Amino acid sequence: MMAGSTEESPILAVDLGGTKIVTALISSRGEIISREYNPTLAEEGADAVINRILTTVNSLVSKALSSSYSIATIGIAAAGAIDSEKGLVTDSPNLPGWHNIPLKDMVEKATGIRTFIMNDASAAALGEHIFGAGRGMNNLIYLTVSTGIGGGIIINGRLYSGPSGSAGEIGHTTIDINGPRCSCGNIGCLEMLASGKAVAREAQRLIAQGAKTAIIELAEGDLQNITAQTVATAAQKGDTLALTIVSKAANYLGVGMVNLVNIFNPEMIIVGGGMAKMGNMLLDGARKVVTERAFQMPAQLVRIVPSQLGDNAGVLGAVAFAKELRRPL
Amino acid sequence: MMAGSTEESPILAVDLGGTKIVTALISSRGEIISREYNPTLAEEGADAVINRILTTVNSLVSKALSSSYSIATIGIAAAGAIDSEKGLVTDSPNLPGWHNIPLKDMVEKATGIRTFIMNDASAAALGEHIFGAGRGMNNLIYLTVSTGIGGGIIINGRLYSGPSGSAGEIGHTTIDINGPRCSCGNIGCLEMLASGKAVAREAQRLIAQGAKTAIIELAEGDLQNITAQTVATAAQKGDTLALTIVSKAANYLGVGMVNLVNIFNPEMIIVGGGMAKMGNMLLDGARKVVTERAFQMPAQLVRIVPSQLGDNAGVLGAVAFAKELRRPL
Numbered sequence: 088m089m090a091g092s093t094e095e096s097p098i099l100a101v102d103l104g105g106t107k108i109v110t111a112l113i114s115s116r117g118e119i120i121s122r123e124y125n126p127t128l129a130e131e132g133a134d135a136v137i138n139r140i141l142t143t144v145n146s147l148v149s150k151a152l153s154s155s156y157s158i159a160t161i162g163i164a165a166a167g168a169i170d171s172e173k174g175l176v177t178d179s180p181n182l183p184g185w186h187n188i189p190l191k192d193m194v195e196k197a198t199g200i201r202t203f204i205m206n207d208a209s210a211a212a213l214g215e216h217i218f219g220a221g222r223g224m225n226n227l228i229y230l231t232v233s234t235g236i237g238g239g240i241i242i243n244g245r246l247y248s249g250p251s252g253s254a255g256e257i258g259h260t261t262i263d264i265n266g267p268r269c270s271c272g273n274i275g276c277l278e279m280l281a282s283g284k285a286v287a288r289e290a291q292r293l294i295a296q297g298a299k300t301a302i303i304e305l306a307e308g309d310l311q312n313i314t315a316q317t318v319a320t321a322a323q324k325g326d327t328l329a330l331t332i333v334s335k336a337a338n339y340l341g342v343g344m345v346n347l348v349n350i351f352n353p354e355m356i357i358v359g360g361g362m363a364k365m366g367n368m369l370l371d372g373a374r375k376v377v378t379e380r381a382f383q384m385p386a387q388l389v390r391i392v393p394s395q396l397g398d399n400a401g402v403l404g405a406v407a408f409a410k411e412l413r414r415p416l
Numbered sequence: 417m418m419a420g421s422t423e424e425s426p427i428l429a430v431d432l433g434g435t436k437i438v439t440a441l442i443s444s445r446g447e448i449i450s451r452e453y454n455p456t457l458a459e460e461g462a463d464a465v466i467n468r469i470l471t472t473v474n475s476l477v478s479k480a481l482s483s484s485y486s487i488a489t490i491g492i493a494a495a496g497a498i499d500s501e502k503g504l505v506t507d508s509p510n511l512p513g514w515h516n517i518p519l520k521d522m523v524e525k526a527t528g529i530r531t532f533i534m535n536d537a538s539a540a541a542l543g544e545h546i547f548g549a550g551r552g553m554n555n556l557i558y559l560t561v562s563t564g565i566g567g568g569i570i571i572n573g574r575l576y577s578g579p580s581g582s583a584g585e586i587g588h589t590t591i592d593i594n595g596p597r598c599s600c601g602n603i604g605c606l607e608m609l610a611s612g613k614a615v616a617r618e619a620q621r622l623i624a625q626g627a628k629t630a631i632i633e634l635a636e637g638d639l640q641n642i643t644a645q646t647v648a649t650a651a652q653k654g655d656t657l658a659l660t661i662v663s664k665a666a667n668y669l670g671v672g673m674v675n676l677v678n679i680f681n682p683e684m685i686i687v688g689g690g691m692a693k694m695g696n697m698l699l700d701g702a703r704k705v706v707t708e709r710a711f712q713m714p715a716q717l718v719r720i721v722p723s724q725l726g727d728n729a730g731v732l733g734a735v736a737f738a739k740e741l742r743r744p745l
Contacts, residue, residue, distance in 0.1 A: 249681025352578025
């Protein structure tokens with residue numbers, strides 16, 4: 088049985104990532120009523136993760152009911168290739184074992200509540216467009232720069248997902264034709280050069296070659312402990328090697344943005360994800376490359392800004408998506 | 417005085433390129449009634465070229481009148497950065513001396529006929545979408561691969577030009593971060609590697625280094641005579657060096673297409689411009705790279721095809737644009 092839908096009732100939103108699951112009850116105006124974080128523990132396999140999602144969702148639905156909220160819609164933002172029409176997680180590099188999982192149907196069956204599913208970077212783009220940094224911007228690109236690099240595209244005020252729903256894979260565009268092979272099968276991808284993974288790998292490589300830096304102390308002497316966060320912390324303390332690595336990543340990110348500026352002539356590029364927490368330490372370098380290399384007219388127009396919604400961009404985007412879709416045509 | 421506008425009256429379309437000006441009288445259904453080619457002689461400067469356009473347009477208007485056609489609209493597709501709203505040729509690398517030329521106003525003043533102006537690659541994209549290879553495709557990318565590389569984007573069945581009207585500069589995206597500097601100021605642009613100019617330059621370079629090839633005979637012994645066409649002719653005759661150069665350009669073009677496929681998930685990529693005349697000799701190599709490196713879902717969807725309209729894509733696009741804009745809102 089599907090519960091009745093009203094424009095006003097809150098939406099239960101889930102952001103399913105490789106490391107954590109954010110679940111939130113959100114009003115249709117984007118106010119977060121309650122929220123919880125759970126670890127994904129993706130390595131336990133698809134069934135375990137699905138059970139964790141269903142348990143969390145059902146517990147939130149019960150809690151909402153006891154506070155006399157009636158949830159009419161569930162919106163899910165999930166990492167990976169998503170078939171929104173069929174409600175499938177087609178494939179997800181950061182969720183081992185997920186292939187053609189009918190997550191929409193599973194959640195609908197478990198809850199009796201109408202459910203929508205979309206890609207997480209697309210959700211974050213939509214979230215920032217409707218509720219965050221991109222309000223009032225009709226043409227913008229959202230880049231999530233974390234372990235990997237994902238993208239979402241807003242064109243003429245609407246999310247653009249492409250006919251197969253796979254548009255926006257900006258992290259998997261070649262910017263170095265002689266660069267390293269990416270796990271996606273492509274070569275010299277932006278993700279291989281400017282992501283958190285790339286920053287950590289570069290630090291490990293240089294330290295293994297004998298570079299002197301505070302990074303290794305922050306990582307308690309173990310190369311394997313080094314993450315982009317370790318490098319960022321060292322850079323904030325003025326560590327020369329860390330600053331060089333961040334500046335190199337900023338340069339690569341800038342090259343990716345030049346491509347976006349020349350292709351899309353967007354009003355705004357919004358940068359989210361873990362690396363965005365570096366703020367201007369990362370973004371100023373990227374802005375400089377855009378000013379120097381992109382076409383003048385679009386370079387003067389575009390504003391390159393950090394995400395306003397941070398970790399909530401995904402769930403808020405899922406809310407915007409669910410609101411849009413549940414509206415009668 | 418503006419002439420009256422009807423949905424049915426033919427449109428006079430002009431395609432202003434760096435080397436030639438195509439002028440055509442075209443029915444609103446896209447049938448070419450008459451057409452003429454004139455050399456641009458861009459090196460004579462903006463005034464001389466503008467006079468040439470006005471003379472040609474006025475002569476075609478008179479001829480049309482004497483055949484009792486009443487022209488209600490003129491559509492212009494022009495090379496370079498175009499401000500369609502203000503009717504300006506803002507800047508045009510292949511038209512020396514053209515800066516903020518109010519071409520729309522000039523033509524309206526000289527003819528008394530309502531005029532529209534747009535970028536030539538955008539026009540070609542729209543032409544192929546409405547009248548050519550891309551009919552019925554709602555999401556497609558048009559690439560003109562000639563001396564340079566330009567692009568046009570159709571999203572959700574409509575031309576996407578971006579808020580400054582400069583979107584689609586796909587030729588000026590970095591695919592080789594360590595590559596040569598482009599005249600646009602960017603580095604390792606697709607245009608520097610896969611355009612007609614790049615093919616000719618590569619042949620000249622290898623021959624200067626002593627490579628044996630039929631290309632130099634076709635160019636009558638003069639390196640400066642070598643064009644992409646010379647290389648194509650030699651390749652068609654089985655010349656090894658020419659085949660290697662074409663295959664390398666196809667590879668670069670394929671890398672550019674992988675980026676488009678992963679970003680846009682388009683139904684179709686249409687390749688026009690002089691280099692497209694090489695047909696599958698060029699396109700098969702590019703298709704192979706897309707199959708090998710792009711994400712599987714969008715790679716399986718996209719069709720990579722040559723332009724159907726050839727030299728007429730620009731004028732037919734200008735017709736489609738003028739038809740769309742003259743329609744009452």
